[in-house]
Amino acid sequence: MAEPYVELKSVSKYFGSVVALKDVSFDVCPGEVHCLLGDNGAGKSTLIKTLSGVYAPDEGEIRVQGKPTRFASPADTRNSGIATVYQDLALVPLMSVARNFFLGREPMRKFGPISQFDAEFANRTAYDELAAMGIQLRDPEQPVGTLSGGERQCLAIARAVYFGAKVLILDEPTSALGVHQASVVLKLIVQSKARGIGVIFISHNVHHAYVVGDRFTLLKRGRCTGTYAKSEIDRDQLLNLMAGGKELVDLEQELGKVAKNSSA
Amino acid sequence: MAAEIRDERVRSVSRLSRLLSRPELGAAAGTVLVFVFFAITAGNTGLFSAKGIINFLEVSAQLGILAAPVALLMIAGEFDLSVGSMIGFAGILIAIPSVFWGWPIWLSLLFSFAVCGGIGALNGLAVVRTGLPSFIVTLGSLFMLRGLTLGLTRGISGRTQVSGVHELALHDPLNSLFSGQVFSGLIAWLSDIGLVGKRADGLPSISGIPVSIVWWIVLTLVCTWLLTRSRFGNWIFAAGGEANAARNLGVPVARTKITLFVMTAMAAALFAAIQVLVTGSADTLRGTQKEFEAIIAVVIGGTLLTGGYGSAIGAMFGALIFGVVQMGIFYTGIDTDWFKLFMGAMMVIAVLFNSYVRNRAMRSR
Ligand SMILES: Nc1ncnc2c1ncn2[C@@H]1O[C@H](COP(=O)(O)OP(=O)(O)OP(=O)(O)O)[C@@H](O)[C@H]1O
Numbered sequence: 001m002a003e004p005y006v007e008l009k010s011v012s013k014y015f016g017s018v019v020a021l022k023d024v025s026f027d028v029c030p031g032e033v034h035c036l037l038g039d040n041g042a043g044k045s046t047l048i049k050t051l052s053g054v055y056a057p058d059e060g061e062i063r064v065q066g067k068p069t070r071f072a073s074p075a076d077t078r079n080s081g082i083a084t085v086y087q088d089l090a091l092v093p094l095m096s097v098a099r100n101f102f103l104g105r106e107p108m109r110k111f112g113p114i115s116q117f118d119a120e121f122a123n124r125t126a127y128d129e130l131a132a133m134g135i136q137l138r139d140p141e142q143p144v145g146t147l148s149g150g151e152r153q154c155l156a157i158a159r160a161v162y163f164g165a166k167v168l169i170l171d172e173p174t175s176a177l178g179v180h181q182a183s184v185v186l187k188l189i190v191q192s193k194a195r196g197i198g199v200i201f202i203s204h205n206v207h208h209a210y211v212v213g214d215r216f217t218l219l220k221r222g223r224c225t226g227t228y229a230k231s232e233i234d235r236d237q238l239l240n241l242m243a244g245g246k247e248l249v250d251l252e253q254e255l256g257k258v259a260k261n262s263s264a
Numbered sequence: 265m266a267a268e269i270r271d272e273r274v275r276s277v278s279r280l281s282r283l284l285s286r287p288e289l290g291a292a293a294g295t296v297l298v299f300v301f302f303a304i305t306a307g308n309t310g311l312f313s314a315k316g317i318i319n320f321l322e323v324s325a326q327l328g329i330l331a332a333p334v335a336l337l338m339i340a341g342e343f344d345l346s347v348g349s350m351i352g353f354a355g356i357l358i359a360i361p362s363v364f365w366g367w368p369i370w371l372s373l374l375f376s377f378a379v380c381g382g383i384g385a386l387n388g389l390a391v392v393r394t395g396l397p398s399f400i401v402t403l404g405s406l407f408m409l410r411g412l413t414l415g416l417t418r419g420i421s422g423r424t425q426v427s428g429v430h431e432l433a434l435h436d437p438l439n440s441l442f443s444g445q446v447f448s449g450l451i452a453w454l455s456d457i458g459l460v461g462k463r464a465d466g467l468p469s470i471s472g473i474p475v476s477i478v479w480w481i482v483l484t485l486v487c488t489w490l491l492t493r494s495r496f497g498n499w500i501f502a503a504g505g506e507a508n509a510a511r512n513l514g515v516p517v518a519r520t521k522i523t524l525f526v527m528t529a530m531a532a533a534l535f536a537a538i539q540v541l542v543t544g545s546a547d548t549l550r551g552t553q554k555e556f557e558a559i560i561a562v563v564i565g566g567t568l569l570t571g572g573y574g575s576a577i578g579a580m581f582g583a584l585i586f587g588v589v590q591m592g593i594f595y596t597g598i599d600t601d602w603f604k605l606f607m608g609a610m611m612v613i614a615v616l617f618n619s620y621v622r623n624r625a626m627r628s629r
């Protein structure tokens with residue numbers, strides 16, 4: 001596989017006495033989807049916040065294209081091509097799709113001494129970029145509030161891709177979506193990958209992760225319990241690892257007992 | 265081929281629903297209603313003569329000068345309750361240096377604009393830094409500025425009113441910017457062709473357009489351009505719509521809001537400059553309740569109280585309704601006591617209508 005675009009090398013992060021990450025290594029290459037799986041509190045959010053420059057690692061280092069790097073701020077991280085799409089998506093519901101697309105990076109057009117927002121370019125670009133990713137907008141000037149959850153997710157992703165993201169970090173992008181909406185987002189992830197973007201996909205949902213993922217890393221209580229290529233593992237094994245196979249079997253037996261007792 | 269036709273239909277429908285979800289729609293309809301109402305009830309009282317029109321436009325212009333930047337501030341999600349007191353304070357800042365310290369009027373004017381701009385920046389800084397609601401912060405400014413105005417004026421002049429500005433302003437280079445009239449030639453010509461009535465002595469019934477009306481229109485156009493065509497406008501909508509998202513995308517939310525507080529304070533100073541130079545005096549009670557009138561005009565104009573949505577053109581309609589109703593009630597001879605009842609009711613209806621339009625805009629898929 002190609003050289004990783006960004007890597008974490010034996011990173012640890014502590015919050016007082018809480019060990020949020022311990023000796024975790026993680027990387028993503030251009031054109032691959034690397035899924036990060038783990039239970040609640042496993043440290044997934046902490047890991048991506050470290051990757052996106054919100055936290056500095058207490059131990060270990062971050063490398064971008066092989067070079068050890070310290071991010072000064074989230075904006076600094078964005079400038080080095082690593083874009084994070086958070087759960088809140090950073091969208092303004094009452095503003096139009098096109099204006100959201102370019103918020104903070106407005107295209108300007110000069111008319112003599114004054115330069116003004118190039119609405120026509122913004123509308124056309126937002127429309128085309130989303131169309132290229134399979135989202136047909138009714139109107140680039142419709143408010144984002146009128147989009148469905150999946151479409152909003154796609155807008156946030158398309159925006160990051162348009163502004164030159166080399167690595168996309170998606171924190172549970174499908175968790176709040178129905179089956180159809182989730183499949184739209186999953187398609188978009190595959191499209192981004194086809195464009196040579198490295199995607200870090202955080203999810204609770206093994207089914208979603210397995211259809212798009214190339215590699216899977218499991219986190220448990222702040223530790224990395226293994227990284228598997230898709231060829232090394234099938235969906236059920238992954239499900240077992242993720243849910244802690246034994247726990248599921250126990251749960252099944254327990255539920256069986258409950259059912260028997262209540263029917264007796 | 266078939267696909268093209270369908271696409272065309274989708275587009276034209278969306279254009280109509282886009283028009284119907286414009287924030288100023290309600291205010292435009294309200295303006296038409298109010299005009300029709302007074303055309304019927306006050307059609308022959310002179311309300312719609314050239315003189316009557318100038319009268320209500322002047323009332324509207326004064327309020328509209330405040331309402332345009334207040335609309336921008338409210339779209340950014342903040343209130344400025346200090347603009348009314350700022351008007352009184354700015355008037356004193358013009359009159360006292362000129363009358364008591366011998367400053368030329370132009371210097372007092374610049375002084376007043378500078379000090380008010382500075383206080384606006386302090387308002388903005390206080391809101392942004394403390395994270396307190398601007399409603400509370402500027403309520404404090406409302407009282408502090410009024411107190412300061414009274415204290416300073418009485419301390420320096422011994423009274424609450426400072427007059428005698430007219431004589432000093434007569435030959436001042438900035439005088440005609442804020443008082444007097446423009447387009448006198450045009451009005452004379454309109455009078456010659458019979459579009460503007462003549463007085464008994466043969467002169468036109470009005471001698472020109474008061475300069476405040478020009479300020480109102482120019483300010484509304486500038487604010488509209490800022491809102492819809494500038495980068496700053498995008499930031500205003502974003503700051504009021506979802507400040508956190510805006511910040512995450514690198515929008516300077518704090519700077520945007522502070523700039524808007526400076527703009528509302530400067531608008532109050534402009535209001536005061538016009539008032540002081542037209543009347544020739546300043547009074548400590550000037551501008552009382554203008555903050556609320558401006559908010560009413562803005563809300564009637566379709567701006568949401570919660571921010572993120574609205575327009576400056578709408579605020580212009582709001583101010584126009586205000587002026588027409590105030591003068592219309594006067595011309596029809598209805599007791600003017602009823603004016604406030606009417607405007608208050610208008611605002612409540614506007615708020616209900618606005619949230620309906622907003623919901624409609626968010627539903628139109
Ligand atoms: N800012 C913080 N201060 C103190 N402790 C923290 C902080 N952030 C996270 N933690 C702790 O670190 C551990 C890992 O949390 P993290 O949010 O990374 O988990 P997660 O895998 O994202 O879980 P979830 O699936 O619930 O989102 C948890 O025990 C959490 O309580």
Ligand SMILES: [Mg+2]
Pocket residue numbers: 044045046
């Ligand atoms: Mg998390």
